[in-house]
Amino acid sequence: MIAVDEKHLIKQLADSVTQRSAFGLVVKQYSELLYWQIRRIVLNHEDTNDVLQNTFIKAWNNLDTFRNDSKLSTWLYRIAINESLDFVRKQKNEISIERDTDATMSISDILMADEYFDGNEIQAQLMQAVSKLPEAQRTVFNMRYFDGMKYSEISKVLSTSEGALKASFHIAVQKISKFFQSID
Amino acid sequence: MKEEEIIKKRCGTGNVFRVPDGYFDDFASNLMEKLPERENRTIQLSNHYGVAHILKPILYAAACLCLAIFCTVLYFNKNVSTNQSQNSSASVSVQGSSESSRDELIDRTADYAMMDNHDIYACVSSDQD
Numbered sequence: 001m002i003a004v005d006e007k008h009l010i011k012q013l014a015d016s017v018t019q020r021s022a023f024g025l026v027v028k029q030y031s032e033l034l035y036w037q038i039r040r041i042v043l044n045h046e047d048t049n050d051v052l053q054n055t056f057i058k059a060w061n062n063l064d065t066f067r068n069d070s071k072l073s074t075w076l077y078r079i080a081i082n083e084s085l086d087f088v089r090k091q092k093n094e095i096s097i098e099r100d101t102d103a104t105m106s107i108s109d110i111l112m113a114d115e116y117f118d119g120n121e122i123q124a125q126l127m128q129a130v131s132k133l134p135e136a137q138r139t140v141f142n143m144r145y146f147d148g149m150k151y152s153e154i155s156k157v158l159s160t161s162e163g164a165l166k167a168s169f170h171i172a173v174q175k176i177s178k179f180f181q182s183i184d
Numbered sequence: 185m186k187e188e189e190i191i192k193k194r195c196g197t198g199n200v201f202r203v204p205d206g207y208f209d210d211f212a213s214n215l216m217e218k219l220p221e222r223e224n225r226t227i228q229l230s231n232h233y234g235v236a237h238i239l240k241p242i243l244y245a246a247a248c249l250c251l252a253i254f255c256t257v258l259y260f261n262k263n264v265s266t267n268q269s270q271n272s273s274a275s276v277s278v279q280g281s282s283e284s285s286r287d288e289l290i291d292r293t294a295d296y297a298m299m300d301n302h303d304i305y306a307c308v309s310s311d312q313d
Contacts, residue, residue, distance in 0.1 A: 019222075020216075020219075023216075023219070024212060024216050027211070027212040027215055027216065028212045031208060031211050031212060031215075032208050035203070035208070035211075036199065036201070039201050040201075045201075045203060045204070049207075052211075053215055053218065056215055056219075057215075057218070057219065057220070060219055060220070060222065061220070061222065063222070116201060116202050116203060116204070117200060117201060117202075118199075118200055118201065118202050119200030119201075122194060122195055123195050123196070123200045124200075125195075126191070126194075126195040127200070145188075145191075145192075145197060146197055146199070148197070173187045173188045173191065174187060176187075176191055177187040177190065177191065180191070180194065
């Protein structure tokens with residue numbers, strides 16, 4: 001990842017002359033970070049690629065709404081998570097309830113068959129358990145468990161109190177534990 | 185958290201996904217080609233380190249100090265006016281008592297000298313003459 005001074009980057013983004021080239025640097029700097037965040041929600045590479053592109057296009061079109069009140073990375077994280085959750089919601093709506101149940105049950109099988117999944121069966125089952133969680137719990141769990149983000153950082157991205165995040169994470173962990181107990 | 189540790193031991197926290205070779209190398213250039221043109225508009229960024237941002241706590245402190253001074257002045261003014269009103273009522277009562285004691289003294293003197301109002305009038309009018 002290319003490390004660019006965020007202050008300098010934001011100044012360039014604000015200037016209409018350097019805006020486009022600066023955005024290119026933003027894409028280079030944050031694409032990988034955002035990709036993994038999206039991938040854990042969307043699971044599939046092709047879909048993740050689409051959502052990541054939409055995230056950056058949305059950021060570009062709404063550059064005026066960035067007011068430097070939060071960090072650039074926080075702002076992008078927020079867009080990426082919203083886009084990912086929107087994608088999953090649309091996907092669920094498109095699938096009938098009957099097929100949805102089957103699809104949820106077979107997520108670990110789908111992952112095991114995916115050429116871009118490197119995990120074992122237990123890890124595929126973990127991803128399945130995470131995908132069954134409600135949106136808020138899933139997002140907090142991913143950010144905390146896989147990325148090791150602090151509650152204060154997650155709080156800025158999700159605009160939720162740290163107490164509520166801790167509660168969500170705790171419930172998520174309990175649900176995942178129960179999921180594993182049920183399949184043992 | 186015990187349950188979290190159990191999950192970590194069982195599944196680990198490492199990345200279980202991977203991407204096609206060179207995906208991130210090409211992503212930025214591919215995206216920039218797709219990026220639509222937007223009106224060249226300069227963005228107004230809020231300046232965290234502007235004068236107003238730096239002065240804000242100082243202004244708050246100054247406002248609190250002014251309020252404290254105002255309250256103190258108001259408190260002492262009230263006390264002073266209460267004292268003054270107490271003093272004035274005391275002086276009125278003293279004055280009143282002194283006037284009544286003078287009248288009593290004149291009455292007692294007049295009684296002692298066995299003078300009635302007619303004598304007093306005659307005395308006063310002869311003095312004026």
